[in-house]
Amino acid sequence: MILVNPHSGKGQALGLFTSHIQRMLNETRMSYTLVITERQNHAREMVREVDLSQWDALVIISGDGLLFEVVNGLMEREDWEEAIQTPLGILPGGSGNALAASIHHYSGAQPVSSEELLVSCGFLLCKGLVSHMDLVSVHLSTGPTRLFSFLSVAWGFVADVDIESEKYRCVGAARFTLGTLVRLASLRVYRGRLAYLPADEAEEDDRPVRSSSEREKELPRNQPPPPSFRPSDLRRASVDSFCLNSFRNSCNSNNGIRVKKLETVPPNATQKGPPDSLLVPLDQPVPSNWVVVPEEDFVLMLAVYQSHLSEDLYAAPEATLNDGVIHLLYVRAGISRAALLRLFLAMGKGTHLDNNCPHLVYARVRALRLEPFSPKGVITVDGEVVEYGPLQAQVHKGLAKLIAR
Numbered sequence: 001m002i003l004v005n006p007h008s009g010k011g012q013a014l015g016l017f018t019s020h021i022q023r024m025l026n027e028t029r030m031s032y033t034l035v036i037t038e039r040q041n042h043a044r045e046m047v048r049e050v051d052l053s054q055w056d057a058l059v060i061i062s063g064d065g066l067l068f069e070v071v072n073g074l075m076e077r078e079d080w081e082e083a084i085q086t087p088l089g090i091l092p093g094g095s096g097n098a099l100a101a102s103i104h105h106y107s108g109a110q111p112v113s114s115e116e117l118l119v120s121c122g123f124l125l126c127k128g129l130v131s132h133m134d135l136v137s138v139h140l141s142t143g144p145t146r147l148f149s150f151l152s153v154a155w156g157f158v159a160d161v162d163i164e165s166e167k168y169r170c171v172g173a174a175r176f177t178l179g180t181l182v183r184l185a186s187l188r189v190y191r192g193r194l195a196y197l198p199a200d201e202a203e204e205d206d207r208p209v210r211s212s213s214e215r216e217k218e219l220p221r222n223q224p225p226p227p228s229f230r231p232s233d234l235r236r237a238s239v240d241s242f243c244l245n246s247f248r249n250s251c252n253s254n255n256g257i258r259v260k261k262l263e264t265v266p267p268n269a270t271q272k273g274p275p276d277s278l279l280v281p282l283d284q285p286v287p288s289n290w291v292v293v294p295e296e297d298f299v300l301m302l303a304v305y306q307s308h309l310s311e312d313l314y315a316a317p318e319a320t321l322n323d324g325v326i327h328l329l330y331v332r333a334g335i336s337r338a339a340l341l342r343l344f345l346a347m348g349k350g351t352h353l354d355n356n357c358p359h360l361v362y363a364r365v366r367a368l369r370l371e372p373f374s375p376k377g378v379i380t381v382d383g384e385v386v387e388y389g390p391l392q393a394q395v396h397k398g399l400a401k402l403i404a405r
């Protein structure tokens, strides 16, 4: 199943599919059904209900936001443990194509952008080799459910840029560069408390790592481990299901900026997914083996688990798809505009950690907690706005599967 968000990026995802991807899929004789989403959360609701035995893979052509819907739809199912084994695929058709840029990077190819990135990801999809991908479960203070995230949690500068730059959507991926320059002009400090569990500190027993043999043991006996996705095996559905409706979107206004607020607790969702063994309830102090960051004034906090935050932000050079690590970056208050600009320019090349910037701190962690004190602000999970307030998160190594090699 290929899911398209017709409004992502410059609104050209469907055109990009027909001009670049359709022929590649035809050449591999891969058959598919194209589903065009009608509204936000359409894909999430559909994936929650769909008979997954009918599909070898769920592929999205959009930005990261549509994959976020698919991942969370799968994790909201009663059969989440099996459902999340469905191979996922991503083709960049949005303005924030972080995961697509990351899988292109992991493939060892030279950096490319826009349509070349699309063709590269189309090629990876046609190869159909499946890898494990880490997911991070994110608890917000509101609501009983968790979110599952494959990319990032951001607060402060990066989250503000992501959301404010929505209005520059028409320039595509360059919206983040433009947004960064605008935000630099009105640089602000965000107050809060940050704590984390260093990757080295996590006890072997507590690590959210399960070997593949353990995972296989947990599958029902008559169910073989999920096979690799083989395009040549597919002979089934034909192209159909073109459904386009009016653009119905829940938008509200925030200082003149159009902000789409995510439904964090969808109706009929109950707690699903693996237990978060590294976390204690948000109203209790963090465990003693956690590090509480001494500073309380920040310019940004960014927890990222893929190499790229956008096509041209190479935020975590060490990150891989399945390293079981949250790469935590934060910038302390006091940094000058010029130094912050240098930092972002260096991030374009992935050299920001080599520059000895005294305000930038980097840590490899397995879990974190953020308690913002500033009364107003923006927090994003995978680039989507979530309820502003305390949150905590822990990584689950290799919980999902992605076509990416």
Ligand code: ADP
Pocket: 004, 005, 006, 007, 008, 009, 010, 036, 037, 038, 039, 040, 041, 062, 063, 064, 065, 066, 067, 069, 093, 094, 095, 096, 097, 247, 248, 249, 260, 383, 384
């Ligand atoms: P972009 O990278 O351009 O932001 P995304 O894939 O992230 O593209 O999508 C942006 C937002 O649109 C996400 O919040 C997603 O849930 C939402 N969305 C998905 N399908 C639709 C649709 N048909 N109409 C409106 N919004 C949608």
Ligand code: MG
Pocket: 063, 064, 065, 094, 096, 383
């Ligand atoms: Mg997006």
